Amino acid sequence: MVSPICANLEAVRTAVEQFCVRSKRKPEEITLIGVSKTFPADAIREAVQCGLTDVGESRVQEVLPKLEELRDLPVRWHFIGHLQRNKVRHVVGRFWLIHSVDSLRLAEELQKECEKKWVEQDILIEVNCSGEESKFGIMPEKTEELVRQVANLNRIHVKGLMTIGKLTENEQEIRQGFRLLRQLFEHIRGLDIAGVEMRYLSMGMSDDFHLAIEEGSNMIRIGRKIFGDRR
Ligand SMILES: *Cc1c(COP(=O)(O)O)cnc(C)c1O
Numbered sequence: 001m002v003s004p005i006c007a008n009l010e011a012v013r014t015a016v017e018q019f020c021v022r023s024k025r026k027p028e029e030i031t032l033i034g035v036s037k038t039f040p041a042d043a044i045r046e047a048v049q050c051g052l053t054d055v056g057e058s059r060v061q062e063v064l065p066k067l068e069e070l071r072d073l074p075v076r077w078h079f080i081g082h083l084q085r086n087k088v089r090h091v092v093g094r095f096w097l098i099h100s101v102d103s104l105r106l107a108e109e110l111q112k113e114c115e116k117k118w119v120e121q122d123i124l125i126e127v128n129c130s131g132e133e134s135k136f137g138i139m140p141e142k143t144e145e146l147v148r149q150v151a152n153l154n155r156i157h158v159k160g161l162m163t164i165g166k167l168t169e170n171e172q173e174i175r176q177g178f179r180l181l182r183q184l185f186e187h188i189r190g191l192d193i194a195g196v197e198m199r200y201l202s203m204g205m206s207d208d209f210h211l212a213i214e215e216g217s218n219m220i221r222i223g224r225k226i227f228g229d230r231r
Pocket of ligand 1: 035037058080081164205206207221222223224225
């Protein structure tokens with residue numbers, strides 16, 4: 001019998017392919033991150049056995065024991081949650097990509113920790129494109145300035161932008177946020193800032209990845225549609 005996680009993963013892959021066809025894009029240019037927060041290490045192992053290559057987690061305390069238990073797994077770990085400065089030492093060097101850098105102070109803390117550990121860290125800048133007060137992320141109009149400042153930190157490498165879609169049933173409003181991030185991405189790419197690479201556009205979750213793909217996302221973060229509902 002095919003495990004539910006494998007079947008879910010397959011269904012998400014098929015959906016991604018369909019949305020790509022519809023928007024004349026190539027499925028292989030879209031990185032699928034399985035978001036495993038609240039699920040145990042065994043569930044992650046299972047997903048990886050079914051071909052998942054990228055795993056996303058959002059809470060530091062929760063992910064540390066999982067990282068320990070899954071040290072042998074050949075996956076790229078993504079830190080996608082809000083990162084507090086006092087937790088930076090736990091994540092630096094352990095994650096392939098940190099998606100949630102939204103202030104210079106946080107970037108400076110990351111830089112300091114990288115110097116201490118003698119490592120470098122790839123990051124995305126998280127942008128609040130929905131205008132919701134409850135959301136983390138730098139304001140769109142401040143993004144270019146933050147990217148320029150982070151570019152001066154020699155151990156932190158900006159690889160793109162991330163956003164969380166607006167929490168609404170209104171597809172137009174969700175789409176507007178994604179479109180804004182895409183425009184910022186293209187704008188900053190065009191500036192050709194030394195040390196900055198606009199490569200990853202991380203947007204789209206279980207309920208809105210179809211819209212994100214149509215709006216140009218190349219990195220989607222899928223939790224519930226792969227692992228099931230969270231308790
Ligand atoms: C939880 C989470 C996801 C995945 O959400 P689903 O709706 O379960 O797909 C994606 N991105 C971030 C930042 C998250 O915290």
